[in-house]
Amino acid sequence: MAAIELEGLTKDYGEVLANDDVTFAVEEGEIFGYLGPNGAGKTTTIRTLLGFLSPTAGTARLLGNDVTDESQLLAAKRRLGYLPDDPGFDETATGRAVLDLHASLKGDERSAELLELFDPPLDREIREYSRGNVEKLGLVTTFMHDPDLVILDEPTSGLDPLLQQRFNEFVRTERERGLTVFFSSHILSEVRKLCDRVGIIRDGRLVTVEPVESLLDRSGKFVRLHAAEAIPVDALEIDGVHGIESDTGPSDGTEYAFTFTGDVNALLAALREYRLHDLSIEEAPLEEVFMRFYDDSGGSERNGAGLAAGTGTADAGESDV
C-alpha cells in the first residue's frame, strides 16, 4: 500500500485551477519532494490531503484512507505528522504550553529526545520566537507522537545551515525506521540532499515524477567563466552548452554564463587553451530547470499530461555530470 495516493486530483478555486488532474503515489518508507515555484499548487495538494479542502474532482488517500471520509481521515491523522508553512501557534502561549497542548491532542512519545536536536526556548512566548525557533518547535510537534508519515510544507526555510543538516540527518535516520516523508519545496538544493524521488508541479499540473538523480542529471550545471580575452563563438559550441550570455565589461576580460548539460571534462578540455581569471560550475537553479525542461511550449504539450513534456526532452542529453 502506498502512503499517499492521488488520483486525478483537481481543485478549482474558480479563478484558478490550482490542481489539475494530479496523479501520483508516494511509497511507504520513501522521502518524496514536491517541488514547484511559488503558486504552483503545492499547498493546495497538501491541504486537500489533510482534508482541509475538498477536491473538485479526483481522490486522495492517506495511508490507505480516503481523506473525504471523516472517520477514515481521522484514522489516518493519528499516524500523521504535519508541519504547515506557518504553524500558527498561539502567540501568547509559551513553547512549553504549545507542546503540552499537542501532547494532550495526539500523545507524546519522544519530545524529550527531539528537544535535544531541535531546541526552541520553551519558556518564552511564541511572539518572541524567531522564524527559526518557530520552525524548531514545529518540528518537535510534528514528530513527537512518532508518526508513520509526515507531511512538511517547506520545512527548512527558516533553519540555519547547521540545523538544516541536523534535520536532514534526523529524517534519514527516521526513514531507516520506516517513516515516509512528503515535503514541499521550491529549493532544488534542499531536495537533492534528502529525497529519493521528486514530483514537480507547475501551474497546477504535475510535469514529472522521477528519481532525484535523473532530475539533477538533466537539469545540468550553471557555468560562469571569466576569460582574460574574448573566446571565439565557435570554441564554445560544445555539446550541452545552452543559453550562453557574454559580457565584456569595463573591467579586464570577458565574462560568460551558460547552462551546461554535457560532459564537464569536454568543457574543460575546450577551455584549456584560453587564459581564465575564474571559473565556477554550480548546480542549476530550479528556475533554470523549469525554464529549460518544462517550459510551456504550446497548449497541446501542456495538456499532454506532463510526464511526456518532462522526460521526453530530447536535448536533455545523457549527461553524466
Ligand SMILES: Nc1ncnc2c1ncn2[C@@H]1O[C@H](COP(=O)(O)OP(=O)(O)OP(=O)(O)O)[C@@H](O)[C@H]1O
Ligand atoms: N483559497 C484560495 N482561493 C483562491 N485561489 C487560491 C486559494 N488558495 C490558493 N489559491 C491560488 O491557487 C494557486 C496555487 O496556490 P498554492 O498555495 O497551492 O501554491 P504553492 O505552490 O503552495 O505556492 P507557495 O510556494 O507560494 O506556497 C495560486 O495561484 C494561488 O493564488
